[in-house]
Amino acid sequence: MSIQWRPLAPTVFLVSRDGGRPLLYAPLQGLVMETNAAYAERFAAALGGDEGAARSIGVEPELLVRLAEVPDAVSRRLDPEWPDAFAPAAVTLFLTHKCTLRCAYCYCDGGAGRDIEWPVLVSAVRFALGNAARAGRDLKVAFHGGDVGAVWPLFERAVGFITEESAAAGVRPVLSIGTNGVYTPRQAAFIARHVRNATVSIDGVAEVHDRYRTRPDGGASLDDVLRTLRVFEDGGLAYSVRMTVTAESLPRLAESVAFICENTAARSIRAEPLYTRGRATASDLQAPEPEAFVPAFREARAVAAAHGRRLTYSGARLSGGSTAFCSYPSPTFGVTPDGDLTCCYEILHPEDPLAGAFFYGRIASDGAIEVDAERVSAIRAGARERRLGCAHCFCVFACAGDCAAKAIDSGRPAGGATTRCEITRALVYDMLLAALEGARSDGERVLVRKAEP
Ligand code: SF4
Ligand code: SF4
Ligand code: SF4
Known part of the structure; x- marks a missing residue:
């Protein structure tokens, strides 16, 4: 290959x-x-x-x-003129470090840690809502974790608050969630009622999924996830599936994709090779080798296509002209349970060695928002350097240097592979x-x- x-x-x-x-x-x-x-x-x-x-x-x-x-429109996307003011109309709320599962490869040590303070959440939502109202846009709120199932009363309260405040401001709230899908039917119905779209983690057939995505007592979780999806479907909630693939689970990738096609309504399934951070390092799990992953992915992609579904991998894109692999240099307005502002969905703990690369401010307990403009500039400069370092690669205009968290964590220099x-x-x-x-x-x-x- x-x-x-x-x-x-x-x-x-x-x-x-x-x-x-x-x-x-x-x-x-x-x-x-x-x-x-x-x-x-x-x-x-x-x-x-x-x-x-x-x-x-x-x-x-x-x-x-x-x-x-390079067409002008592409140049403007590659090197945008960043606005002076930080005024996001979207916020990602990490309500908690805690989780209802203990996945063997968890990148963020789900299960341990703190919950967001209410004044911090209120401040984050009101800030994004004010920006959305001034710009005449929807308020986008994403929930990630940890998992909201571990702090259910807080999640319900947050959804109620967002709904009421948005209505008062005449702004439409658009909620999304990244989740493990482990809920009671009542909780699942609540999500289906209030959330526009969901990404649900399923690793495949029971022997694979339940090997990695276990409950705190080591028990299985797949049946609960599938029950949740039935409720999502009945409630009209669109969802996609995200799979994590280890060296050990790779031989069953096509079978697992077939299982997901036959047991869920997900139109889009993303298969990502394990990246060994967090618990994956302690669990001694191995990422699949590229020589093995690529043919297995092709086989599974054909299975998905035969079911009328789409199997994707995050790096494989053709669209041209991106500042970075994801929106982190904007910077993404993510608020961690500790009130830190993070632009990466996976860097949530202040103790994380990558916190210095992705944290750019904080919301104090009294709700005051402090954005470190120098950190924001450094984050944007790093993204630019990462993309320019990849100028020799034919994927540069879409991949733009790959996931920054993985690139930095691996110690890959700009342009390295x-x-x-x-x-x-x-x-x-x-x-x-x-x-x-x-x-x-x-x-x-x-x-x-x-x-x-
Ligand atoms: S990977 Fe996600 S669902 Fe699994 S323990 Fe970590 S936070 Fe929870
Ligand atoms: S830097 Fe990587 S892990 Fe972080 S949000 Fe972007 S794609 Fe996700
Ligand atoms: S060299 Fe850069 S652009 Fe090419 S695949 Fe690697 S990270 Fe992506």
């Missing part, structure tokens, strides 16, 4: 697999062409200004200029091939041409 690539210009790449015919790929123009070595060399020369080479392959100079430029890069490149290459074959990826615009040899 070896992927080779060569940049012909900052915006044009030659990409091949296992020494096969190269694809000419211009991510920002949405162009992918199948070529051969001779055509590719002449194209490279033409891009370098060789008019004879351009004529010999019938490529118009205007096309070359267009391929080599990790095993995730191998997976990303192999699966992006698959997407290019699929585009060439006319199978349009959801939401991706890919112009497909075959070059004359």
Whole structure:
């Protein structure tokens, strides 16, 4: 599954697999062409200004200029002019470090820790709501954890508060949740009534899911999750599924995806290789090797497609021109149980070695919000450096340096590669091939041409 690539210009790449015919790929123009070595060399020369080479392959100079430029709209996305004021209309509330499960690989030590103080929550919601009202936008509130099931009365109170305050401000609240799905039917019905969309973690068949996603007493959780999903479906709540894949569970990935397709209504299933932080390190769990993950993912992707579902991996994207892998440089307005402001969904503890890289302020017990402008600038500068370091890679405009938490944690220097890069490149290459074959990826615009040899 070896992927080779060569940049012909900052915006044009030659990409091949296992020494096969190269694809000419211009991510920002949405162009992918199948070529051969001779055509590719002449194209490279033409891009370098060789008019004879351009004529010999019938490529118009205007096309070359267009391929080599970064459109203004993309430039603005890559290097946005950040507003002076911090005024997010969305907030992510981490109500608690606690959890109703004790997953073997938990990145945030779910189960141990504190709950958010009410004045801190009130301040965060009112701040985002005020911004939403001034901007004429919906108020977006996401709940992550820990899990809200561990602090259910606090969650109900928070939802009630958000609903009432939003109504008074004439703003529509849009709630989402990332959850383990372990609820009583009454709790699940409450979520279905108030939340717009959910991401539910399921690892697959019972032998896999219940091996990793256990209750505090070591008991199984899958049956409870599936019961919750029935309630979500009855209540009309749209949800997707997120799977964590270990080296041990990988051989059952296709079977597990089939199970999820047959037992849930999720249209979209995300399979992510385990990243060993938190309890995963103590549990001695292993991440799958890229050479094993990629073929297993392909097999499982075909299973999902046969059921009319979509299996995705976070790094495999074609869309062009992102500042960063996720929205963390905005910075995401995440409020931890301790009142710290975090821009990463996985860095929640002040004791976390990565807290210094993702925390950028705090909400004091009296509700005062303090944003450290220097930290925000440093976070944005780090994201830019990470993306620019990847300029040599054909995935740079969509992957943009990958998940910053994983990149920083692994000690990868800007531009360096990790095993995730191998997976990303192999699966992006698959997407290019699929585009060439006319199978349009959801939401991706890919112009497909075959070059004359
Ligand atoms: S991974 Fe999520 S559901 Fe599992 S213990 Fe940690 S916080 Fe809880
Ligand atoms: S930096 Fe990584 S872990 Fe953190 S929010 Fe972004 S994608 Fe998620
Ligand atoms: S993180 Fe890896 S796959 Fe992503 S753009 Fe950088 S080098 Fe490419």
